[in-house]
Amino acid sequence: MENAGIVRELPPPNVFDRMCPSRGVLEHVTSRWGVLVLGALLERGYRFSELRRRVSGVSEKMLAQTLQTLERDGFVRREAHPVIPPRVDYSLTPLGREAAELVAALAHWSERRVPEVAASREEYDARAAVTAP
Amino acid sequence: MENAGIVRELPPPNVFDRMCPSRGVLEHVTSRWGVLVLGALLERGYRFSELRRRVSGVSEKMLAQTLQTLERDGFVRREAHPVIPPRVDYSLTPLGREAAELVAALAHWSERRVPEVAASREEYDARAAVTAP
DNA sequence: CGGTATCCTGAAGGATACTG
DNA sequence: CAGTATCCTTCAGGATACCG
Numbered sequence: 001m002e003n004a005g006i007v008r009e010l011p012p013p014n015v016f017d018r019m020c021p022s023r024g025v026l027e028h029v030t031s032r033w034g035v036l037v038l039g040a041l042l043e044r045g046y047r048f049s050e051l052r053r054r055v056s057g058v059s060e061k062m063l064a065q066t067l068q069t070l071e072r073d074g075f076v077r078r079e080a081h082p083v084i085p086p087r088v089d090y091s092l093t094p095l096g097r098e099a100a101e102l103v104a105a106l107a108h109w110s111e112r113r114v115p116e117v118a119a120s121r122e123e124y125d126a127r128a129a130v131t132a133p
Numbered sequence: 134m135e136n137a138g139i140v141r142e143l144p145p146p147n148v149f150d151r152m153c154p155s156r157g158v159l160e161h162v163t164s165r166w167g168v169l170v171l172g173a174l175l176e177r178g179y180r181f182s183e184l185r186r187r188v189s190g191v192s193e194k195m196l197a198q199t200l201q202t203l204e205r206d207g208f209v210r211r212e213a214h215p216v217i218p219p220r221v222d223y224s225l226t227p228l229g230r231e232a233a234e235l236v237a238a239l240a241h242w243s244e245r246r247v248p249e250v251a252a253s254r255e256e257y258d259a260r261a262a263v264t265a266p
Numbered sequence: 267c268g269g270t271a272t273c274c275t276g277a278a279g280g281a282t283a284c285t286g
Numbered sequence: 287c288a289g290t291a292t293c294c295t296t297c298a299g300g301a302t303a304c305c306g
Binding site: 012013014015016017018020021022023025026027029030032035036039040054055056057071072073074095098099102103105106107109110111112113114116117118119120121124125 | 145146147148149150151153154155156158159160162163165168169172173187188189190204205206207228231232235236238239240242243244245246247249250251252253254257258
């Protein structure tokens, strides 16, 4: 007899379900700074301060926090070298590389579609201005 | 003579640049509810209240706000039918479909990788518990 | 039904200072 | 250099009420 007794099927992960853990995973990889950190590390490994310069606008605090979250999820590998001055290298794990390739595709798409989006916004705002009282 | 006088090359869009408009586009499509709305609309068109049920956890306010943002960016088409009771249909534009396919890939990936991420978190937390004072 | 308006709170996130 | 710690501000977002 298959699956006798206790064993139950778990429901398949579903991001549309509020309680599904997959939603948390998705929110980490699509987070404001998570996207950019993954995208940067796809190019190559970076040290902390290199990454801070590469991802313009991120604060030390948010970069550290984002890296910890990504490391905990298994996307980023952190290598601290016990030298003076301290040196810490960050790179992608194989799992992180998968995520990074998907977010990088989205990032490049966003770069390419800036003109269309800008045009759409102008049209929308012009139309709203007419409609408005 | 090409490009005589005034005309300058615009810098290519770069999401890593804090001032680049592509970053705003990326933040809209990767926003907490934007991702899920795009993903849902990739399946089929939805009415407002259908969408609210499909994207579990979203409030009316955030759904309305997200839909407006996506409509303004040219990703979502809004069709209001002047009937009683009111009926409004939302669907993807061709541009929105491109974005939705990319975010859906990320969403499905997140669903598939839940086990790996959960395992990584457990290991991380166990290691942190040992290291901690 | 499909919103908008208002109020309110918690979390995200920036600035600054400090440390191993 | 690579962070932590602290404080403080902003804002996403929830709850509620109301409207065409």
